[in-house]
Amino acid sequence: MDAPRWLDDDQQRAWRAYLRMQAGLSAALNRRLQAASGLSLADYDVLVHLTDAPDGRLRPYELQHALDWEQSRLSHHLSRMQRRGLVERQECAADGRGAFIVLTETGRGAIETAAPDHVETVRRLFFDQLTPEQVTTLEELSTRVLARLDGADG
Template sequence: MKVKTRWLAPSEQRAWRAFVDVHQKLPSRLARRLQATGNLSMADYIVLVALADAPHGRQHFLELAQSVDWERSRMSHHLSRMNKRGLVAREDCPKDGRGVHVAVTPAGRAAIEEAAPGHVATVRRLVIDPLSPEELDMLTRLCEGILDRLEADLL
């Protein structure tokens, strides 16, 4: 049996709209900056940060994929593209013939070190710094609440 749909009330609609707009516009702005300053995509940035943080700038393929929460296929495709641009290199894993190591190249390290400060500054300017400690805390709670519900809802 069917229940009549409760559409969103105006205040709810406004909240939802703002929420949707933010995650439509903020990422694209961040991406644009990143592209402009270092010719990196968000995906490049994520991978490079993960690798640069790892010892010797290298990691197993699978660890890397898990640490950034990507599917293998996505990682494989993206590494191919980054590899073609000289940001990253694949190396055979001696321990496991199936495995692959991924390493940042010097060019990759240079790219991330050039891009990171500007990126963080933009995030601060647009999101973090204007918030009071209470507001920052509220943001955390709201987002983590949604994440909790995402896990609870279906799985």
């Protein structure tokens, strides 16, 4: 193997800044959401998808693809949410292996209470700091990297 290509100074600075921002932002969002509503970011994402689904229910594998989570993470997380009364599991008549995850009234109440505050926090901490051009660049940049991640493993 050849000598590794290190990062240049611009890349170093960008990488460090990005890592810190990413960690700090998600920690801050999590803390606020948790304090305000008792939900984690993960709970929030699950509930958002269930809210958008017809009848407020989805198959686990649908949730898995929508969230882009590992299967076992989802399964564990749903068990914890079920224990807290945010969702329920139903049998699936059409497929004996499968199940439905159903939003409970408690779950719907939680997400409806949490959402406005959370969106406001995302705006204040993140979007209010950025120019429209920076937002556009962020989306393009993220999409490019995502395409690479979804592509070949090399």
